[in-house]
Amino acid sequence: MGDGKTIIVQAAPFDMGAVLNAFAETTDGAGAIVSFCGVVRDVAAGDLEAMVIEHYPGMTEKALAAIREDALNRFSLSAALILHRYGHLAPREPIMMVATAAPHRSDAFAAAEFLMDYLKSRAPFWKKEITGRGAEWVAAQDDDEAALRRW
Amino acid sequence: MGDGKTIIVQAAPFDMGAVLNAFAETTDGAGAIVSFCGVVRDVAAGDLEAMVIEHYPGMTEKALAAIREDALNRFSLSAALILHRYGHLAPREPIMMVATAAPHRSDAFAAAEFLMDYLKSRAPFWKKEITGRGAEWVAAQDDDEAALRRW
Amino acid sequence: MMLELRYFAWLRERLGTEREAVETDAATIGELVAELRAKSDRHAHVFADMSAIRAAVDQELVAMDAAIGGAREVAFFPPMTGG
């Protein structure tokens, strides 16, 4: 993760602080750095045992790179990174992370939200929650599609 | 910084990744963690030699705590942190950081932007830039005051 | 033409396979879906409600009326839930 990669898709857990610090090294003196990290929650009365994330290898990397390019074209950014895991995740483990750097904080914030909104509905990941009652695919939210309309 | 403090005012540099990781430990399984880090830029054709930040000890801590309380009341948050340095800073050093955690990403993003907007105009810090041409106090931007009106 | 089909998430589970090769003359995703529905009861059931299904042609997300001429791979899956 310290090698300047901007799209990272991996099964292994990651250290969000280490990713942020490695990203900051690539930002070329930008004044504003924003990060978002999604974490597996203890939902449903704390009975979430695991999350399993399926993805579409090949399409995933292309979709994430396209979303990142879109952000670089729309906002004045110095750098942008997307990291997303797949496979088996335990509660409280980090799922994914985006980071943006810009001369102005409004660009860094807007770009991070843009990356998240598009990633939710346009990158081929599917989450399944494993609880004591069984396994269930997470349903997409109508909100997720609606969130794209603001951009 | 690993002791769960939520308002940190210090002269020493800080490791943004370490602060983010320590903050994540306090977020109680929140799904969304947002961080913002402000970094000293290489401005004005790269001739910035240093930044000096003056503050009002006592009022600073009170103002930051009040801004944080405001954010906790307005947004559905699991945790929020503000860290700000004062004294002598070199180009590319981190100046300050906010971090927010929430069940939903919209709250985490909005609260981080809220903290930044208020911190800019309501916390008693003053920046001075030292260049080869001398020292100059940074002027407040009209934008900064305008940014408060959206909340 | 020969097409490689890919299935993900609950489509994969309910069809009992993650990929299958089909010989088809379908010009669009819609025509391909009509052919697949006729293939087996299981396919008919999975492809009954297309509002719950998205498609990609050669790893690009497309609309249901998208052309598939020359495509190598078509994928079907539910709305995405990453992030």
Next chain:
Amino acid sequence: MMLELRYFAWLRERLGTEREAVETDAATIGELVAELRAKSDRHAHVFADMSAIRAAVDQELVAMDAAIGGAREVAFFPPMTGG
């Protein structure tokens, strides 16, 4: 009453001090500023344009017409530029 005055940033630099104690009967920040302007040319110059100055009473940001009865500490400084 005795008031402790605090100055920051360019006000501190131009006044040549970061604090001074004053004996005053001013009821508001505005009245206090009028007294300070009469104190010296340097004060008159620094407090000439109040649109560039903010004030705090006992470490709380206040408006220029704010009351200062009972206050221990009043601070003057330029608009803040943290973040």
